[in-house]
Amino acid sequence: MTSRVRAVEIARSLAGLSADPKNPKARREYLDLIAPGEEPQKAADMARMSGCGLVVAGLWRRLGLEHPLLCAPYKVGTAISRLVEIGIRREAWKPYRKGKLPLPGDAVLVGSSIKGEVEHFYLVVQVEEGDRTVIDSIDGGQRVDGHQAILSKKRVWASGRDLVIAGKDPGAELVGGRTIIGWVDLQSLVEAEVYGG
Template identity: 45%
Template sequence: MRTAFGQALTSARIAAGRSQEIPARRRCIELARSLDGLGVTSNQDGYLDLIAAGEERQRALEMGAMSGCALVVRGMWRRLGVHHPILRAPYRTGRAVADLVEIAAESDALVEVRERLPALHEGDVVIVGGGPEYGGPEHVWTALDVTARGYPDETTALIRGLDGGQRDEHGRQVIRVVQHEISGVPPRDSGRRVRWVIDFGVMWHRWGQEAT
C-alpha cells in the first residue's frame, strides 16, 4: 500500500511524464525514425543488436525469426536507457507484449482504452488485438506523429507509427513506418481493437536513466 508521501511522488512523476516536451520523447522519436527499414535482410546484425542485445548468438538468431513488433519496442526502450530488470534479463519466449504491459503497469503508465482513444504523445506505445474477440492477433507500435486527430471526424485519428513485425519481400522481419487509421467506438486499428496505450513519458520517469 502506498503512503501519502509515495502517492504524492507518483502523482508528480505522472504529471511530469505526461509533458509532451520531455527530452526523452524527442530521443525516442529520433531513434524510431532511424530504424525505418532496418531488418534481417538489410542489416541482420543491426536488427539483432536492437531486439536481442546481450543474448547468445543462437538465441538472437531465433529471436530474429520471431514476430518482432513488441521486441522492437523492448529494444528501443533498452537502447534509450530504460533500466527495468525485465529488459536486462534474457528474453522469455512469448512474453514480449506481456513484458511491456508489466513494465508500464509498474510505472502507472498503462492506460486501458475503452470508448475513446486517449490523448497520445510522440513515443507512446499502442497495443491492439489479442485474439478473435479483439479482431485479430496482438500488435504493438510506437506513435511518431499524432497531429491528425479528429480527422475526418471526431472518432478518427490518423497516426504514423513505427511498426516492427513487418515482412520484407523475402518474408523476413523488417521495421517500417506505417500509417494507422484508428476509428470507431470503441476504437479499432485496421479492425483490431485498441486495448492499451503506454504513456512513454510516465514510464520513462519511473525507469529511465535519469530517474532517481
C-alpha cells in the same frame, strides 16, 4: 531534447532494418536492437520471431530505460506481456478510452486475443487530430522477403479500431483492423525510471 522527441528520432532511424541475411549490416543492427546480450543461437532464433514487442523493448533500452524484464535472457513468448507488465508496474499503462489519444513516443497495443485478433505493439511517431485521428507509426514484426523487418505505417483510429491505411497489416486484413487495447505512456515510464517507480 525531450524523451518523446528522442524516442521518435530513434524510432524513425529504425525503419528499414531487417533480419535479412542478404544485408549483414542491417541484420546486425536489427539483432543489436532486439537481442542485446543474448547467446548467438538465441539471437538468431529471435530474428525469426515476430518482432513488434522486441522492437519496442529495444527502443526503450536505447532511451536508457532499465527493467529486469528488458534484460537477457529473453523468455520466449513474453515480448508483448512484459511491455504491458512494465507499463503497469510503472503506472504508465493507459487503457484505451474514447477521446484519449497516445502521444509521439508512446507504444500502442492493438489486437484483442479474447476476440481472436492477433496482438501487435507499435511506436507512435506522429498523431494528427481532425475529422479522424491519423497516427504515423514505426512497426516491428513486419515481413519483407520472408524476413522480420521494421517499417513505417499510417493508421486511422475509428470506433475503437486501429485501421492501417498506408502499409500492410497482415494480422488484421480480414477483420477490419484491430481492437485498440491501450498504450504505455512514455513520459510516465521515464518519470518512473527517474523518480523510482
